[in-house]
Amino acid sequence: MKAIVIRSPGGPDQLTLQERPIPQVTANEVLIKVHAAGVNRPDIFQRQGKYPAPEGIVQDIPGLEVAGTVEDCGRTVTRWKPGDRVCALLPGGGYAEYAVADESHCLPIPVNVSFFEAACLPETVLTVWHNVFQRGRLISGQSFLVHGGSGGIGTTAIQLASLAGAKVYATAGTDNKCRFCEKLGAVSCINYHDRDFATELEAGTIDVLLDSIGTPYFDRNIDLLAEEGRIVFINAIGGRQAVLNIGKLMQKRLTLTGSTLRNRDSAFKAELCRAVEYHVWPWLSQGHFRPVISRIFALTQASQAHTLMESGNFIGKLVLET
Structure with a gap:
């Protein structure tokens, strides 16, 4: 099979196409013929050696996420059969x-979802569900x-929180991105290059705050939280x-928490998949x-x-077609 391989830690030029053996399934695994793969920021960190x-x-x-059709099943697999359309969370x-x-x-x-759309789901939706709804409550x-x-x-x-009945706010780096976030369901989106979200x-x-920035936003995040608020x-x-x-x-009885997904055990990921499906x-x-x-x-x-992901000049997800 063809695969994209990291030759050595470094920039995007370290990604190269190689021929590799098709992986073999163990008892509880399925082999997926990949139609599309999601591109995520952890992929960038892996390529950089971090x-x-x-x-x-x-x-x-x-x-970390793919969509395609089941090609083969391990001997203990019960839910899936060859030909089934699936998307999957992977450790790599x-x-x-x-x-x-x-x-x-x-x-x-689902029948109304394309392989390209499905490839955007596992890593992203599981991350949002666990952190916003389970950890953030x-x-x-x-x-x-x-x-x-x-x-x-x-x-x-933004979409899932809106569907759950929350009042959603967001920050983004351009006015165009902000308008897009508001169309998705944000009550207001603040261009952090032009305005300070902490004064806006x-x-x-704020009851729940999802943060990927860290130090520069920390004090302002704390000030924005309501009593019993969660970051x-x-x-x-x-x-x-x-x-x-x-x-x-x-004083405000705050909760500060966080998580990563890749290093969690198989049972946790299985339970999270069940929750997301439900x-x-x-x-x-x-x-x-x-x-x-x-x-x-x-x-x-x-x-x-x-290269595009590192530039930040896009909205939503990037996908690879295999």
Whole structure:
């Protein structure tokens, strides 16, 4: 099979097309003929040598989510059969014509959803559901702020939080991105290059805040939180060290939490897939929720996709077609 391989840690030019053996399934795995693979920021970190795959996983083929058809099944697989349309969460190996996935980490693709759309779902939706709704405990009527609202995580978080009945706010880097976020369901989106989100929003009014920036936003995030407010960190691209005013935490009874998905065990991911299928898939099947695709690249253009992702000059998700 053809696969995109990281030759050595570095820039997008380190991605190259190679021939690799088709992976073999174990008892509880399915082999997926990949039609499309989602491109995610952790793929960039892996290419740079900052986010290695878990032990026992192919180390030099990135890709955390794919969509395609089941080609083969391990001997204990019960839910899937060859020909089924599935999307799947992977620990790596998605930038290839074939990939293996735990059967419990696969989700059915609704008939109204394309392979390209489905390839945008597993990593992104599972991340949003766990962090916003499980860790952040967002419920109807509460206020929610997501930083980076125009990216894959942001566009998904805006839609799902809106569908859940929350009052949604966002930040983004251009006026065009802000208008797009508002069309998706944000009450207001603030261009962080022109305005300070901390002064645009009223202090003490945000119930749940999803942050991927870290240090530069930390104090302002704390001030925006309402009593019993929750910050959930999913990255810290602006810095990982911050000074916490413990008095504010105690006075407002705040919760600071965060998570990563790739290193969680198989049972956790399986349970999260079940929760997403139960809660989110009806919205997907009914057309209320749709992943936002910015651009589809050929598999051979993976380096171009990484270059665009690093530039930030896009809205939604980037996808590879295999």
